[in-house]
Amino acid sequence: MSEYTPEQLSEYISKIFNAVLSTKNISSTYIVLIAFASLFVDAYDQAGISFAISSYTNYFSYVSSWLQSFGLSSIAIGAAVGSAIGGWLTDRIGRRSMFLVNMTLFTVAALLAGISTNIFEFSAFRIALGFAVGADTATGFAYIFEYLERNQRLKWSNYWQLAWYPMYLATIGFLIVPYFLITGSLTDPFLWRVVMFVGAGLGLILLILRSRMPESIMWEAYRGRIGTAKRLLMEKYGIIVDVPDVDQVVRRPARSLRSLFKVYRSEKWKVLLFAIIGAQAINLSFYSYGYFFPYLITILGFKGSIAKIEADSVVYAAGVVGGFLSGALTLKIGTKRLWEIGAWGMAGSVTLDALTYTFHLPLDIFVAGTTLYIFFESLCVSNLITTINASYSVEERGTATGWYYFWAKIASIVGLAGGLTYLNAVRLSTMIFYVVILSVAALIGLLVEDATKITPPELQAVRAK
Secondary structure, eight states, rough: OOOOOOHHHHHHHHHHHHHHHOOOOOOOOHHHHHTTTHHHHHHHHHHHHHTHHHHHHHHHSSSSSSHHHHHHHHHHHHHHHHHHHHHHHHHHOOHHHHHHHHHHHHHHHHHHHTOOHHHHHHHHHHHHHHHHHHHHHHHHHHHHTTSOOOHHHHHHHHTTGGTTTHHHHHHHIIHHHHHHHHSSSSSSSSSHHHHHHHHHHHHHHHHHHHTTOOOOOOHHHHBHHHHHHHHHHHHHOOOSSSSSSBBBBOOOOOGGGGGGGGOOOGGHHHHHHHHHHHHHHHHIIIIIIIHHHHHHHHHOSSSSSHHHHHHHHHHHHHHHHHHHHHHHHHHHHHHHHHHHHHHHHHHHHHHHHHHHHTTTOHHHHHHHHHHHHHHHHHHHHHHHHHHHHHSOOTTTHHHHHHHHHHHHHHHHHHHHHHHHHHHTTHHHHHHHHHHHHHHHHHHHHSSSGGGGGGOGGGGOOOOOO
């Protein structure tokens, strides 16, 4: 096989990048659903566990509330580490390899968590499960941004909440309601184990489906595997690109830990600042407030179990509507405006609930406020990760996405670990704090470029290193 010059390879790589970004993928829906698998299983797990909190605390009643909280938040600890390390590994060993590793780990960890005999085993396996979820989120977003046409990837990235709240509703309809009808209780000490076992089954199904997914075409081309990328373009897009059938090593992804921090370079500071502040604001408020909604309305005395399930369904249905509008409106009004609408809407919704919670107004108003909060959260949260992926190139997209999710999970750890304490002990001041940080995040968003107006980094000059 003859050697090609760096200039020639750069030209061939650019042709493949342009082909991907200018051609609508004929299997986009299927690919997106499988790539977003971690969001499905993460949403399922969170929905299931949020309904099984009483079951969980009843079973582990012999340990301190601190250890119980640690067990609940342990998945977020694993996700924080997994997102940073897993995102970095995604750029090192490839998207497809990480897909398979992540879902294998999730399946095994969920099964082991389900048969745990003590809180320490449960927490350890939940950390491993969280690592898989965090790593897979970074992998999934990097993959769809390298597999879809330029506008497709922006639109589908902002649809990711549709992988979240529908799974909440599905969990209620296919697991929580049947379990309640069979046992007559949502406090049964066995419910949390059922949640884990079903999660392991979902992970196994997704692992089987993923085994048929190809590697990212753009990642293959970036490394110099021109022939492989050309073949995948023909198979998955039905197009032929005029490049040679050559797989010639151009770049060996950096494997030192220094490359893990390379994304923190000066020209990206606004994108990183926006993502970090936005992630902290949304996740801190959600995981110490929105996440505990089923539990809160229970201890506040909301009308019984059936009414509680109905209220939860209404709240999460609002998330479905918000997620759908987020993707549908992305190319029409842009990610920047969507973020502003959502962030200010969340701040207003929390204000409504703060007044209800503090002055003991009817709980129906509290449900309405939380419904609006979930709607606006679902409308805007996708824009954070879409902007990150639109700003970084193939070389470091997984790492950048991983760091975004790392900061998001740090906030969720704080929220989960002390959520009920914050709400029960300080109430109004906690709610005011949420309003302030959400407002600050909205203002920071004004400084960030709209993702729909960012020129894809892959379309810039490609240089062999």
